[in-house]
Amino acid sequence: MDNRFIRLTPSNILFVFVLFFGHWTTDESSAQPTAEEILRRVDENMTIRTARTRAVMTITYRGGDVRELEFNSWGIGTEKSFLEFVSPARDAGSRFLRLDDNMWIFLPRAGKSVRIQGHMLRQGLMGSDFSYGDASENPSMSEDYDAVLERSDTLSGRPSLVLYLTAKRKDVSYPSRRIWVDSEKWVPLKEERFARSGKLLKTALMSDIREIGGRWYPFRIDLNNALQSETKTSLQFLELDFNADVPDYIFTIRHLESGT
Amino acid sequence: MPSDDLIAGTIGIGTTVRIAWRNLARSRRRTLLTASTVGFAVFLLEILTAMLIGIERQSFDNLINYQTAHAKVYADGYFENRDELPLNFMLTSPDKTEALIRSVDGVAATTSRLAFSAQLSDGADQITSLGTGIRIRGSDSDVFRIKEAVVDGSYLEEGVEGMLLGVSLAEFFDVKSGDYLTVLLKTRDGAYEALDLDIIGLLGTGFPAIDRNGFLLPLEIAQEMLDTGGEATEIAIRFQPYASEASVIQNLSAALGDQSNLEIKTWEEIEEDFLALVEMKRTAQGIFLSIFVIMAIVGITNTIVMATYERTREIGTLMAMGFRASGIRGLFLVEGALTGFVGGAIGTVFALLVVGYFASTGIDLTALYGDMDIGYPIKDMMYPAMSMTLFAVSWVMTGILSAVASLYPAVRASRLRPATALRYV
Amino acid sequence: MPELERNIPFWRISWRNTRRNTRRTLLTATAVAVAVASMTYAISHIDGIMNSILDTYSKTESGHVRIRKEGYSERDRSLPAHLGIRNLSEIMPVVEMNESVVAVLPRIRAAVLVDGVDSNRPGMLLGVDLDAEEGYLNPSAMVTSGRLPNPGSPAGFSELLIGEGMAERLDASLGDTLTLLTQTSYRSLGALRFVVTGIGTTGLSALDSRLMLTSIDEAQLLIDLEDGATEIVVFAAEPDEADVLAADLISRFESAGLDDLEVLSWTEQGPLVKMMDSTRPLMGIILFILLLMASLIIVNTMMMTVMERTREFGMLAALGLRRWDIARLIILEGLAIGFVGALVGGALGTAVAIWISQIGIDVSAATTNIDVPFKSIMYPNWTLAYSLASALLGMLTAVLASCYPAWRAVRKTPAEAMHD
DSSP states (O other), rough: OOSSSSSSSSHHHHHHHHHHHOOOOOOOOOOOOHHHHHHHHHHHHOSSSEEEEEEEEEETTTSOEEEEEEEEEEETTTTTTEEEEEEEETTTTTTEEEEETTTEEEEETTTTEEEHHHHHHTTTTTTTTTHHHHHHHOOOOHHHHHEEEEEEEEEEEEEEEEEEEEEEEEEEESSEEEEEEEEOOOOOEEEEEOOSSSOEEEEEEEEEEEEEEEEEEEEEEEEEETTTTEEEEEEEEEEEEEEEOOGGGGGGGHHHHHOO | OOHHHHHTTTHHHHHHHHHHHHHHHTTHHHHHHHHHHHHHHHHHHHHHHHHHHHHHHHHHHHHHIIIOOOOEEEETTTTGGGGGSSSSSSSSSSHOOOOHHSSSSEEEEEEEEEEEEEEEEOOOOOOOEEEEETTTTTTTHHHHGGGEEEEEEEHHHHHOEEEEEHHHHHHTTTTBBBBBBEEEEEEETSOOOEEEEEEEEEEESSSSSHHHTEEEEHHHHHHHHHHHHOBBBBEEEOTTOOOOOHHHHHHHHHHHOOOTTEEEEEHHHHHHHHHHHHHHHHHHHHHHHHHHHHHHHHHHHHHHHHHHHHHHHHHHHHHTTOOHHHHHHHHHHHHHHHHHHHHHHHHHHHHHHHOOOOOOOOOOOOHHSSOOOSSSSSOOOEEOOOHHHHHHHHHHHHHHHHHHHHHHHHEEEEEEOOOHHHHHO | OOOOOOOOHHHHHHHHHHHHHHHHHHHHHHHHHHHHHHHHHHHHHHHHHHHHHHHHHHHIIIIEEEETTTTTTTGGGGGGGGSBBBBBBHHHHHHHHSSTTEEEEEEEEEEEEEOOOEEEEEEEEEEOOOTTTTTOOOOGGGEEOOOOTTOTTTTTTTHHHHHHHHHHHHHOTTTOEEEEEEEEETSSEEEEEEEEEEEOSSSHHHHHHEEEEEEEHHHHHHOTTTTSSSEEEEEEEGGGGGHHHHHHHHHHHHHHOOOSSEEGGGGGGHHHHHHHHHHHHHHHHHHHHHHHHHHHHHHHHHHEEEEHHHHHHHHHHHHTOHHHHHHHHEEEHHHHHHHHHHHHHHHHHHHHHHHHHHEEEEEETOOOOOOOOOOOOOOOOHHHHHHHHHHHHHHHHHHHHHHHHHHHHSSOOOHHHHHO
C-alpha cells in the first residue's frame, strides 16, 4: 500500500533509444590516437543522421520469466526517435515518441497518447531498473566526458583500448564510465557505467559486430544491472538501415496516435 | 462544646469541624471503611484515567518524537509536494535559519534534515525507499528520540558511512546490523550516485513510514550523496516543555516574517490523518471512562449515604439535645467532606505513587503478549500520564461529592421528629 | 447432645430482613445493579472497540481469509501485477463450496500513473466487484459527489471514482477523462482511459490523494489480467471461523490441483495480529480495574449494611440463634440482595448495550462529518454471556462480601455484639 512509486515500463525500453540512436561510426584512420580522438571517432561513428531498425529486446526477470519484444524504430540524430512494438500480440501497436526531453506513449487500448513528464521519470518514480537518464542523456560522449586512455587490452579476441571517461558536468547521469574500444573497428566492445562514488552500476557488452554501410556495428548488446543481478536485458538487431529516408511526419503526435 | 452555641442552637464552623472530627474518630471502623472505600474508588479512577491519558499522550509523543517534531519549517512549495520528496524546494542555509529559530521564545531545539527518495538494493532486489539525512552531533537527538527506537546495533556516528534501517525493510532483505545495503539515488543535478552503507542499527519506531520504508543516515553523507552542499529539506523544531504551541508558532511566524520563502507547519498539520484516528479513539475511550466515573460516583455516594442513614438515631439524639436542623446539616456536611477529602487524599497519594512509578519505568506490554514472534525485539511500553490536573480535580470532586452525598440523608433525618428518628433502626 | 428439631425459616427471615429496611436494601441492591450494569455495558463496549478494529481491517485489508498467488505477499509493497491470480473462475467455485463462506471478493490493487491535464501523478487503483463489496469495502459510502462507476464501460469509456485529494491535485472534476498507465501482469505497459463518474473519500486524506476505484472488470482490462485478481478476500459468517476456513480451503485447493496459492486467515497476517496483541493486554488491565471498581462498590455496601447491624445480630444470638445460623442469615440476605441487584443491573446493562449497538456511537472527529467506509461508528458488541457473567460476578461478590461481616458477627458473644 505504501509504495509511493510505481513500476511502469518494461525495463530499459528507453535505454534502447540511446543505445542505438546514439552511437558508433567507422573511421579507417589507424594511427595511435589520443584518448580524446578515440572518443571523438567513436562519437562520429555513433552519431547517425537517420536510421531505421528492427530489433528484438529480451528481458530475463528474476525467477526466470522471459519477455521478448520485437520492434521497429526510426530516428533522426539524437533529438527525435519513434518506436513501435510489433510483437508479442499484446504489445503490438504500442508506440513511443521522444522529442528531446519530452516523451509520449500511445497504447492502442487507451486510444490516446500520454505525455510523461520528465521530472516524474527523473526522480526514479518508475521504480525498478528504469532509468530515464539513459534516455535523455546526450549521446555525444565527447561533449559530456573527458577521456583518459588507461591501457590497451584484448577483449573477446579483439585488440582494444580502454578509456576512462569523467563527466564534464554534474548533470550527466553516469559521472564516469569505462569503455573498451575495438582499436581496429572503432566500436565499443564493453562499457562500464559508474555512480558518482565510483560504484559500478551497469555493464554493457557489445557483440555480433558486423559491417554495415561501410561501418562496423554491434548487432547485439547485453546489459547487466549490478544492483539487480538476476535481471538481464539484451538487444539483438535484426535490421539496421543507416541513413535511411526517415520522413518528418513520423515524429508527430498524429502519427503516434494513428500509426500512419 | 461551648454551651452558648448549644443554647443558641447554632454552632460555629470551628466547632462543627471539631465535632465532626470527633464523631469520625469515635466510630473508627465505619470511618475507616467509608474513607478507604472512597479512597480506593478514587485510586482506581485515577489509575485508569492516567493510563488512558498516558496511552493517548504516548501516541502523540511517539509521533512527535519519531516523525514530526512539534513543528517543521520548509522552503515554500515543499510541503505541498512533499509526497514526491522533491529536491528543488530546499532550505539553502539551514544553519542560519536554525540559529534564527532557536532564538525564538519557546523553542527548545532545532535540527536540519534532508529527506529523499532512494533505491535500496542487496544486489538482487531493489526497493524504493525513503532516506533521511539526520544531523548527528548537536541536534537530531535534541529534537527526535530516534536513539530509543534502535532495536539492534547502535546509533549513527557523525561522518561514518552507515545507516539505520527500518525493521520491516531489514526483514525483507533478510539483513541485520553489521550487513550492508547499496543505496542508489540521483543527485539533485541528475547524476547517479550509489554507496554501500553498513547497517549500523535497525529501527523499530512503530511507524510504518519508517519501519517499513525508511532508512536514516548522517546528514553530511546524505548531502554528499545528493550533492546538495549544506542544504536541507526541513528544519524540525522541538518546543520548550509546557510552552503554548499557538504562541510559539506566532513567535516563529513573527521571527521568520521577513523570510517569506519559508513555511511553518505544526505537527497537527503534518499528520492530519493520524489526529483524526486518535480523535476516534478518544471518543470511544471517553464513553468508557464516563461509565467508570459513574461507577465511582455511585460507589462514593452510596457509601456516604449508607453511613449517614445508619445514624438516623444519632441525629434524633442530637435533635433531642436541642440541635437545630441546620446545625445537623452542617455537621454531616462537614463529616462527609472530611471523609471524602481524607479518603480521596489517601487514594490520590497511592495513585500518585503507582502512576509515578510506572510513568518513569513504564508498563512492559510485551511481557503480557505471551510468546509472540514479531521478529525483532520491539518493546511495547505503556506509560501512564502523571497529570496533576487529573489528581487535583478528582480529589476535590471526591470531597465535594462526599459532602453533598451525606447532606441528603442528613436533611431527611433532620426533618423527622426526634422521637421518630430515635425509633429508627 | 441430641440434635433438636429446629425449623428456622432462614429464607423467610432473610427476605423479611431485606424488606424491613427498604431504603437500605434499595441502596445496596442499587450498588450491585449499577456495578453489574456498568460491567455488562463496559465489556460489550471494549469488545466493540476490538471488533471495530478487526472489522475495519478485515473488510478493507485482510478478509477473514485472504488468497494470493504464492510470492505476492513478500513483494506486496510494489503491488506486482505479474504475481496476480489468473484463474478466478477455477478458484471461486472451490471457495464457494465451503458452506461457512458468506462472501468471496476478488480485488485488484495496482500502482498506476495518472495522466491528468498537463501533469502526471502516481496513484493506487483498486478494482473491486462494486455490488458485492457493499457491506465490506462499502464503496457507496465513499461517494461525496457523482456516483459509483458502472462496470462494463457502456459508452466505450471505463468509469472511475477518484479520491478527493487526487481530484484536487489533478484538478479533475466529474465527467473529465483520465488516462491510467500501469505495468500489466505481463510486465508490458498498459493504459486505459477512464471517465470520472464520482469523487469520494475514505476519511484518510493520505489515501484520498492516491486512491482510485473502479470495477474489477476495468481493472482486469487495464493490467491485462483477464479472469484474474491480485487477491481474493473470503468472509465467513463469524471471524472465529477464519482459521478453520483457511485450513479447509488449503486442502480443497490441494485436491483441486491449485497449488500456487497462499491462503492466510486474518490471524496469520502480521500487522493486525500485532495490533490486536498489543491492544489485548491493555484491554485486560482496563477490564481488571473495572472489575475491581465494581466489586469495591458491592463489597463496601454489603459490609456497611451488615456491620451497622451488629447489635441486631447480638439480639438474635441472645434469642438463641446459633452463630452459624446468624451467619447463614446474613449470607442469605446478601444473596437475596445480590440476586435482585444483579437481575436489575444485568437487565439494565443489557438494555443499554443492545440499544446502543442498534444506534451506534459516532466516534468520528468533528472534522470528518461524512459517512466513511473506514468505520467511524462504533458499536458495542453485546452477547448474552457478558450479561450473565457480569450478573453472576455481581451476585457472587455480594455473597462473598457478606461473608466477612457475617464472620465478624459470629465471632462476638451476644453481649459484646449488643454493646457495640
